[in-house]
Amino acid sequence: MKVPFNDLTWQWRHIEDKVRFDFERVFASSQFSSGSFVDAFERQIAEWLSVPHAIAVDSGTSAIHLALIAAGVGAGDEVLLPAHTFIGSAWGILYIGAVPVFCDVDEETGTIDVEVARRLVTSRTRAVVPVHLYGQPANMDAVLSFALDYDLKVIEDAAQSIGATWNGRSTGSLGDLGCISFYPGKNLGAAGEAGLIVTSNDSYADRLRSLRNHAQSERYVHAELGFNYRMDGLQAVVLAHKLPxxxxxxxxxxxxxxxxxxxxxxxxxxxxxxxxxxxxxxxxxxxxxxxxxxxxxxxxxxxxxxxxxxxxxxxxxxxxxxxxxxxxxxxxxxxxxxxxxxxxxxxxxxxxxxxxxxxxxxxxx
Missing domain, CATH: 3.90.1150.10 (Aspartate Aminotransferase, domain 1)
Structure with a gap:
């Protein structure tokens, strides 16, 4: 018997007809980059996750990058994260000139060991990035208590954990910001690269929507250093049909x-x-x-x-x-x-x- 590690064709067969129809709508409307299909998916997944704001971007790595900026983390600041994770958890920290501080992980779950993190806090520590590894939430009660003790921002790396919950709340929705990946092999996977940032903070959400689109405060007026991190319409269509x-x-x-x-x-x-x-x-x-x-x-x-x-x-x-x-x-x-x-x-x-x-x-x- 041949057993693949994954089989994404099975998922495609269950959405193929509906997606092909909506692909034609995308091409007919030319809503390729951001646009109405992305807007609709943002509303749909915000409701599914029970969060006020869902900001679609082009990857989970971009999501972490922008979330750190929105949280006010900057060059020279220290950010705690587990040593056992995909390197994408660390890239955003380096992109802004901050310093990653690696923590050992819990023996049973592989998620961040908060007691280790406590010993690594310095006067420059500004944030902690708990990774919900392999689909299991980090101990968010411990993480949130720890962050409160040291006035740290909590940026959840929920790249692998959509569908998991902590005390009835979706992972990604418990900290200041949460970052989700829709890489094709994820539980909710796009047909290419895509990601999401979730937050309950209105000002964070407004800034994130600007940052992902070249930081435009209005058309061709750029308020700060921005990025081309927009989700494309075709990915939004695929995700919208998989989400239900x-x-x-x-x-x-x-x-x-x-x-x-x-x-x-x-x-x-x-x-x-x-x-x-x-x-x-x-x-x-x-x-x-x-x-x-x-x-x-x-x-x-x-x-x-x-x-x-x-x-x-x-x-x-x-x-x-x-x-x-x-x-x-x-x-x-x-x-x-x-x-x-x-x-x-x-x-x-x-x-x-x-x-x-x-x-x-x-x-x-």
Whole structure:
């Protein structure tokens, strides 16, 4: 049996006819960059997320960049973030000349360890970026309490967690600003690059809408340094047709994840634990010291897997100037060295999952 790591064609088949019709509307109206289709999607997803403002942009990385600017973080300021995450979490910090300060992560969830973050606060610390890793929320009660103690802005990296909640609220809506990615492989994926910033702050929202469009206060009048970070109409159409299906897709992801947890029980590998509220299972990452050998065995049996993320931020060459010589990140390194992402996608069958489990069990036998 061949089991892909993901299969986006399954999603396309469920929206194809409606999307093709609306693509024709986009071309007929020439609403390619921003425009009415993007405006409509912003209203739709703001309602879905129960947030006052949803600002569409061209990627999750751009979302973090603009969110930091809107929050008032600037050159020389320090921003706390987990060492175990995709590098996009850090790029926006560097884009504005701020200093990333890497924190080790929680052993069970891989999300930011707030007690470690507390020890790294200095007079220059201005913000914290909790990453809701693999679809599981960071401990937002702890993050928000910590931020209040030190007067820090909270910018949620919810790139992987649309559909997850904390105390009944969507991830991304709890901090000052939240950033979501619609990269094609995400739970709600576009047909290219796209992202979103959410906030309850009216002034932040107004500034973000200006910043993404060359910082125009009015046509051809630019109030400050701006950026070309607009979402295009075609991406908005795809996302608008997928969004009504997302709750059912998230339910199916939970069913698959629970099957994995039950059927892998007793084998010598660590399966994910759901510790913080609801999980949307963007990825199912098991851990084992035999990661590379297990991955090879799965590949030989036709099962595709992923590595998220084998090189933590403190080991990235581009970020080496920001790593203190005596810094240690043992938990992040374990996640990086042992984590293996098993196939889990909407459209995956129970038979495919059972086959993956059989291959894993045979490897350990």
């Amino acid at each position: 299906l997302l709750s059912a897709w998230t339910k199916r992801r939970n069913e698959l994840a629970n099957q994995y947890i039950t059927k892998l029980k007793g084998l010598p590998l660590e399966v994910p634990s759901v510790r913080h509220q609801t999980h949307c299972w963007h990825l199912f990452v098991a851990r084992t010291p035999s990661r590379n050998s297990l991955r090879d065995a799965l590949s030989k049996s036709g099962v595709e897997t992923g590595l998220h993320y084998p090189v933590p931020l403190h080991r990235q060459p581009a970020l080496s100037p920001y790593v203190k010589p005596d810094a240690a990140y043992p938990v992040s390194e374990r996640w990086a060295d042992e984590g293996l992402s098993l196939p889990l996608f909407v459209g995956m069958t129970d038979e495919q999952l059972d086959y993956v489990v059989r291959v894993v069990a045979a490897f350990y036998r």
